[in-house]
Amino acid sequence: MKIHEFQAKAILAEAGVPIPRGRVAASPAEVRAVAQELGGPVVVKAQIHAGGRGKGGGVKLAKTPDEAEQVASQILGMMLRTHQTGPEGQRVKRVLVEEAMAIRRELYLGIVIDRAVGLPVLMASAAGGMDIEEVARTRPEAIVKVHVDPATGIRGFHTRKLAFGLGLQGDHVKAAADFVTRLCAAFERTDCSLAEINPLVVAEDGRLLALDAKMNFDDNALFRHPEVQALRDLDEESPLEVEASKYNLNYIKLDGNVGCMVNGAGLAMATMDIIKLAGGQPANFLDVGGGASAEQIENAFRILISDAHVKAVLINIFGGILRCDRLAEGVIKAVRSLQVTLPIVIRMEGTNVEMGRQMLRESGLNFIAAQGMRDAAAKAVRAARAA
Amino acid sequence: MSILVDRTTRLVVQGLTGREGTFHALACRDYGTRVVAGVTPGKGGLVHEGIPVFDTVAAAVGKEGANTSLIFVPPAAAADAILEAADAGIGVIVCVTEGIPTLDMVRAHRALQGQPCRLIGPNCPGLISPGKAKVGIMPARIHRPGRVGVVSRSGTLTYEAVGQLTERGIGQSTCLGIGGDPIIGTTFVDALRLFEADAETDAILMIGEIGGTAEEEAAAFVKASVTKPVVGFICGQTAPPGRRMGHAGAIISGGSGTAAEKMAAMRRAGVTVVKSPAEMGDAVARLLAAGARAVPSPAKPHTPKKRPTARARASSEKPRRKGSRPGRVAAKAGKAGRGQTSRGTKRRG
Numbered sequence: 001m002k003i004h005e006f007q008a009k010a011i012l013a014e015a016g017v018p019i020p021r022g023r024v025a026a027s028p029a030e031v032r033a034v035a036q037e038l039g040g041p042v043v044v045k046a047q048i049h050a051g052g053r054g055k056g057g058g059v060k061l062a063k064t065p066d067e068a069e070q071v072a073s074q075i076l077g078m079m080l081r082t083h084q085t086g087p088e089g090q091r092v093k094r095v096l097v098e099e100a101m102a103i104r105r106e107l108y109l110g111i112v113i114d115r116a117v118g119l120p121v122l123m124a125s126a127a128g129g130m131d132i133e134e135v136a137r138t139r140p141e142a143i144v145k146v147h148v149d150p151a152t153g154i155r156g157f158h159t160r161k162l163a164f165g166l167g168l169q170g171d172h173v174k175a176a177a178d179f180v181t182r183l184c185a186a187f188e189r190t191d192c193s194l195a196e197i198n199p200l201v202v203a204e205d206g207r208l209l210a211l212d213a214k215m216n217f218d219d220n221a222l223f224r225h226p227e228v229q230a231l232r233d234l235d236e237e238s239p240l241e242v243e244a245s246k247y248n249l250n251y252i253k254l255d256g257n258v259g260c261m262v263n264g265a266g267l268a269m270a271t272m273d274i275i276k277l278a279g280g281q282p283a284n285f286l287d288v289g290g291g292a293s294a295e296q297i298e299n300a301f302r303i304l305i306s307d308a309h310v311k312a313v314l315i316n317i318f319g320g321i322l323r324c325d326r327l328a329e330g331v332i333k334a335v336r337s338l339q340v341t342l343p344i345v346i347r348m349e350g351t352n353v354e355m356g357r358q359m360l361r362e363s364g365l366n367f368i369a370a371q372g373m374r375d376a377a378a379k380a381v382r383a384a385r386a387a
Numbered sequence: 388m389s390i391l392v393d394r395t396t397r398l399v400v401q402g403l404t405g406r407e408g409t410f411h412a413l414a415c416r417d418y419g420t421r422v423v424a425g426v427t428p429g430k431g432g433l434v435h436e437g438i439p440v441f442d443t444v445a446a447a448v449g450k451e452g453a454n455t456s457l458i459f460v461p462p463a464a465a466a467d468a469i470l471e472a473a474d475a476g477i478g479v480i481v482c483v484t485e486g487i488p489t490l491d492m493v494r495a496h497r498a499l500q501g502q503p504c505r506l507i508g509p510n511c512p513g514l515i516s517p518g519k520a521k522v523g524i525m526p527a528r529i530h531r532p533g534r535v536g537v538v539s540r541s542g543t544l545t546y547e548a549v550g551q552l553t554e555r556g557i558g559q560s561t562c563l564g565i566g567g568d569p570i571i572g573t574t575f576v577d578a579l580r581l582f583e584a585d586a587e588t589d590a591i592l593m594i595g596e597i598g599g600t601a602e603e604e605a606a607a608f609v610k611a612s613v614t615k616p617v618v619g620f621i622c623g624q625t626a627p628p629g630r631r632m633g634h635a636g637a638i639i640s641g642g643s644g645t646a647a648e649k650m651a652a653m654r655r656a657g658v659t660v661v662k663s664p665a666e667m668g669d670a671v672a673r674l675l676a677a678g679a680r681a682v683p684s685p686a687k688p689h690t691p692k693k694r695p696t697a698r699a700r701a702s703s704e705k706p707r708r709k710g711s712r713p714g715r716v717a718a719k720a721g722k723a724g725r726g727q728t729s730r731g732t733k734r735r736g
Binding site: 084113115116118119120133149150151188191193218219220221223224250252254262263264265266267268269270271272273274275276277282285287318319349350351372373374377 | 462463486487488489490491492493494496497498526539540541542543544545546547550567569570594596597599600601604620622623624625626627629630631632633634635636637643646662663664665
């Protein structure tokens, strides 16, 4: 799960990580009030989940409260487009107003899970403000890494390695150690999957601050963090995906016209792949789970067909335990109750597969039976083209 | 021989008395696996569907000689269940549970380092050595005994692959789902090492997916240490970056973990990579046929001198070898004693 910058900063502040003075605001008048309160120049930052906000015109400097109000009126309500939002952009509902400051150095500090090692890894780089993946590709030696063993937690030598690796000196070494330790604690306490401070700045006045902050959370651990769950912003997610998540369906909308409904994530991805190989484009990823009850199938159908681009549906179920007669029953019921008129290609394997096929044949509905994935994809792509 | 599970497997099911635990424990037993115990804290002393239930894994090991565990414990308690199994001396721990918090797995994974056990999963379908033992949730009927090892990060896509093999008359030595989570106990490299060392495995089918670098590491291992033919498929070739595709581990992040990179790495390592999931079975069949024409290498002692086609070969091997009879009969004939530790429990180095 993703959250906004201002929410991440609130979590960090609570953990004792130093952040700039500031407050979130939802109207130009409110922005003006915050700017007045802060005194001096401020930065007005659009709050959307996507990165690249500055380049898209979502981050502006204002010298006076008047100016802050004026830039806020431009940013609030705009459809902010960045390389992460997609072409339609994301509407800005709130801005973060923070003290502007003179900056001596911009650094990078992040924590992610290193899957290959099975441990959280801290990464620091003197190339702050830059895309860390880009740094990793072009100058991997510029990134200092430290793995944190859960048995010991983060130790002094870890933080010193990072601080000296960043070229910090004097009091800053100690300040950085404290910063890193507190960030680690926040990461662990809230079950983050990623915590990124980019940039971590050394201000002209000597302070070490998290100028920006990004935190993603492990969806599997949300059950034990209701306070984090409460930060979810449904406006930042696709409405169909929000709807699907209510029914425990894994749905991701894509750009094609062949809707697919599959059991299991791997098979669902493979089904998208084979649609592409058959010359078509998948309209979505949809994993109905291992079981796929009649109710789930109906909900899945409803979500699938509410995407207006879908011209044909491909159902690919490799039932282990699943009985194909039950599946057929669920599909027939869903198609009748939702009055689906789209061509539906069904490929199924599992117990009672013959009975299931017979039920589909005798239903009088517009089903196209397929044998195997290749056949199913070819038929679905053909049906989508003809539609 | 197969890997990790066979007729010497003595299975304890953690979470036996739950709906899923009961259903799958019985399916494993029906297949011929010796399900010797269940564990549900607080229900010790019960006999559930003919299976004795214990409060702790240690008791199941002590009383019934369990050497393998299958875990159906809910996500919040699953990491604990894994550690309990390891602590009780279980050699092969198979965790089916999906949705375990990553940091719980970080701690469990770390704690298992250096211990004499192997974790498979979590978030996996388990494993099956056809005709010998099934320790997992896969549909038994699609498998047949044979000499191809299958390893995959997925569940149903593995069934798809196995279905294609069986349809072509190609049997499997062991089919292993390693799980779709970011942190898993047994990796592709571990599985490849086991299959390479298994005298009853002639070829390997490996099914990866987007996210992480496990397939790249597997490719490097294949290049350096695998002499048997390997067929590979990577799903998620059309997946958009930055989105978690169902599995917690299936995400392209920062432009890395793409299917294209993984496929390229595997090709460079000499793996036969298929682009379409419909071609997995055919590719294995072709490799086996080609292997039959080639001179048998010392690494493959069981390779007969002449094999006209894969289909003919696979169907001819059934009566030829021991251990290809239906599981239930085979298991009853099994002689392994209680408390015997499982084989192949060496952890990755």
